[in-house]
Amino acid sequence: QKEVEQNSGPLSVPEGAIASLNCTYSDRGSQSFFWYRQYSGKSPELIMFIYSNGDKEDGRFTAQLNKASQYVSLLIRDSQPSDSATYLCAVKGSNYQLIWGAGTKLIIKP
Amino acid sequence: EAGVAQSPRYKIIEKRQSVAFWCNPISGHATLYWYQQILGQGPKLLIQFQNNGVVDDSQLPKDRFSAERLKGVDSTLKIQPAKLEDSAVYLCASSLAGLDQPQHFGDGTRLSIL
Numbered sequence: 001q002k003e004v005e006q007n008s009g010p011l012s013v014p015e016g017a018i019a020s021l022n023c024t025y026s027d028r029g030s031q032s033f034f035w036y037r038q039y040s041g042k043s044p045e046l047i048m049f050i051y052s053n054g055d056k057e058d059g060r061f062t063a064q065l066n067k068a069s070q071y072v073s074l075l076i077r078d079s080q081p082s083d084s085a086t087y088l089c090a091v092k093g094s095n096y097q098l099i100w101g102a103g104t105k106l107i108i109k110p
Numbered sequence: 111e112a113g114v115a116q117s118p119r120y121k122i123i124e125k126r127q128s129v130a131f132w133c134n135p136i137s138g139h140a141t142l143y144w145y146q147q148i149l150g151q152g153p154k155l156l157i158q159f160q161n162n163g164v165v166d167d168s169q170l171p172k173d174r175f176s177a178e179r180l181k182g183v184d185s186t187l188k189i190q191p192a193k194l195e196d197s198a199v200y201l202c203a204s205s206l207a208g209l210d211q212p213q214h215f216g217d218g219t220r221l222s223i224l
Contacts, residue, residue, distance in 0.1 A: 032210045043201055043215040051210060088152055096209055097166065100152030
């Protein structure tokens with residue numbers, strides 16, 4: 001059973017600080033990794049995707065991928081209250097199926 | 111660019127009744143997905159279409175759920191008969207063809223079974 005694991009949280013971070021969200025996956029052959037943000041009562045919204053080991057930056061967001069350790073993380077710099085949401089990690093495995101984590105609830109405290 | 115359109119936004123039915131959801135993907139997106147999301151969980155793929163063909167329906171409860179995408183554009187998902195455990199948000203997503211294309215979601219249909 002291929003799995004994607006996330007800490008359910010809630011993760012509470014002060015406004016202006018760095019929020020760090022982590023995701024581990026079991027399928028060593030996974031190639032594509034996606035982070036989605038989901039506000040309460042809304043549908044998931046793509047934030048970033050990463051395919052290669054290392055870091056990928058987009059504005060305040062940085063995705064980090066370490067295939068050897070089978071984890072992918074999302075860093076949010078200068079966290080804002082509007083960043084409060086559930087963050088879903090999704091991993092496309094070696095069979096090309098997209099496996100979703102259950103999400104981490106992030107709360108940014110003003 | 112118009113996003114993924116879904117209707118209805120909300121639906122309340124009694125158990126054993128039937129219900130249908132509609133989805134119109136982003137123009138040009140060959141791949142269409144239906145997901146079920148239960149509160150507090152990640153989305154669960156029910157069915158994936160590539161144009162009008164089914165790519166993956168391994169998690170679709172085929173005794174009660176059906177889906178079609180006859181002309182390779184819009185799609186309908188039906189539940190008949192509904193059970194209490196079908197209460198969830200039903201999300202439609204679409205993507206360009208290709209293995210690593212990100213998915214874009216509609217607003218979803220919130221289904222409540224009484």
